Amino acid sequence: MDPIPLVKASLGEQELAAVAEVFASGWQAGQGPKGKALEAALIERYGVGDAVALNNCGSALHLALLELGVKPGDEVIVADYSFPAPAHAVHYVGGVPVFADVRADTGTVDPAAVEALITPRTVGVIAVDTVGLPADYAELTAITDRHGLFLVEDAACAVGATYRGQEAGALAPVACLSFHGRKGITSGEGGALLTADPALAAGARLRSSFGIGSIFDQARVVGLPIPEFTALGYNYKLSDIAAAILLVQLGRIGELLERRRAVAARYAELLADEELVTLPHVPSDRTHAWQSFLLTLDPDVDRAGVAADLRAQGIGCGHGTWASHLQPVYEAKQDCPTSADLFRRQFAVPMHAELTLDQVDRVVASLRVALRAHASTRV
Incomplete structure (x- = not known):
């Protein structure tokens, strides 16, 4: 594929x-x-x-x-x-x-x-x-x-x-x-x-x-x-x-954003019943640009294992973003437990305006299999 x-x-x-x-x-x-x-x-x-x-x-x-x-x-x-x-x-x-x-x-x-x-x-x-x-x-x-x-x-x-x-x-x-x-x-x-x-x-x-x-x-x-x-x-x-x-x-912002929104909506629809992930939350007073689509994985899921399975199938993925205070360059004194938890558990799946809905379907099908293969408590 x-x-x-x-x-x-x-x-x-x-x-x-x-x-x-x-x-x-x-x-x-x-x-x-x-x-x-x-x-x-x-x-x-x-x-x-x-x-x-x-x-x-x-x-x-x-x-x-x-x-x-x-x-x-x-x-x-x-x-x-x-x-x-x-x-x-x-x-x-x-x-x-x-x-x-x-x-x-x-x-x-x-x-x-x-x-x-x-x-x-x-x-x-x-x-x-x-x-x-x-x-x-x-x-x-x-x-x-x-x-x-x-x-x-x-x-x-x-x-x-x-x-x-x-x-x-x-x-x-x-x-x-x-x-x-x-x-x-x-x-x-x-x-x-x-x-x-x-x-x-x-x-x-x-x-x-x-x-x-x-x-x-x-x-x-x-x-x-x-x-x-x-x-x-x-x-x-x-x-x-x-x-x-x-x-x-x-001049293309509107066009490209609509395509990203369609991708985000498809992910949300297909993963609404998935117990091993939490979907992105968008408060009612704002809208999302969907640079990334970040799922928060259940603590029992081995994120690295999921990533390895998806990448073996040619599906790109990533860790989300950084808990900056944990980066050694800063020698930070602050403790940011929520940020650290998101850094450990969030998982980026493909998100861009060139994605087709069929490709989103393929990502989700592979993701579901990988989640179960790498959950310490099998669902």
């Missing part, structure tokens, strides 16, 4: 045509015409003050913390159950990531855990829209406002998701998006910083280009202005090739 990959990007002729246009334009590097068009499209879609196109979401998080003024020794509370990019970004600026436990039903950060971790050294909070599901922003906003802290939304996985009718990516004063190959829309790699504050965006844009601004713009100034390095910057620019792909992908 043909393999069923865990993830697969939805890229085709439209995206190829957009790339060909950039090849013919004479400008393929960053901060060119396509990059500017992408930023304008993001501003329009999300209703934000400004948007900065970047090479990945990790860069967006790093620049956000720099512009928010995080200093060495400052504490930033981060959602624990997540790809560790937020905690990495805190370390990049010399801060201290403080890991907050998550809700057992959603995997998103628990607002009560956040508030309990606030100290005089706390300067902000990074919430994560876990694998595509927005966090509890009403409660988080109230907490950060009450304590005078910044709030950043890591919406890396959540393009197309909503919370109380508002799109993920516009749920906090600063938000960061990812366009990695696994995400709902993609250019292979890519990211963006969205903010209500144009001054913050201007600073991030300058830092993303070594601190000298757009070479494309400077090349069009009459005369020979010599750029001056006014900030310590980085090479975080998104190429115009990637920006052109994303301009196409932005």
Whole structure:
């Protein structure tokens, strides 16, 4: 049988045509015409003050913390159950990531855990829209406002998701998006910083280009202005090739999301009676972008054994995401038992817009057999 990959990007002729246009334009590097068009499209879609196109979401998080003024020794509370990019970004600026436990039903950060971790050294909070599901922003906003802290939304996985009718990516004063190959829309790699504050965006844009601004713009100034390095910057620019792909992908968000929703609904239908898994929970006030479909396995199931059986049949699968506080790089002092439990038991099955319902049926049939083969208490 043909393999069923865990993830697969939805890229085709439209995206190829957009790339060909950039090849013919004479400008393929960053901060060119396509990059500017992408930023304008993001501003329009999300209703934000400004948007900065970047090479990945990790860069967006790093620049956000720099512009928010995080200093060495400052504490930033981060959602624990997540790809560790937020905690990495805190370390990049010399801060201290403080890991907050998550809700057992959603995997998103628990607002009560956040508030309990606030100290005089706390300067902000990074919430994560876990694998595509927005966090509890009403409660988080109230907490950060009450304590005078910044709030950043890591919406890396959540393009197309909503919370109380508002799109993920516009749920906090600063938000960061990812366009990695696994995400709902993609250019292979890519990211963006969205903010209500144009001054913050201007600073991030300058830092993303070594601190000298757009070479494309400077090349069009009459005369020979010599750029001056006014900030310590980085090479975080998104190429115009990637920006052109994303301009196409932005227009396909609705189409691709509907296909993912159909896949999620099929899984939910077929696994509704499966005693050895718990299905994803989506609260009624939000919608899921379905970057991933994570099942929580019964504690008696050997997850590695299930994975080995599925992979032997050409079916992709994975562990979910990370309990960041358990990663050795951080030497964390916090205990996040709910996150640790999800890290041990969650299991990702194939989820992407290219899946057919017949393939979903095959995944579920194989999964049921594997679950019973690797349950210590046979069901």
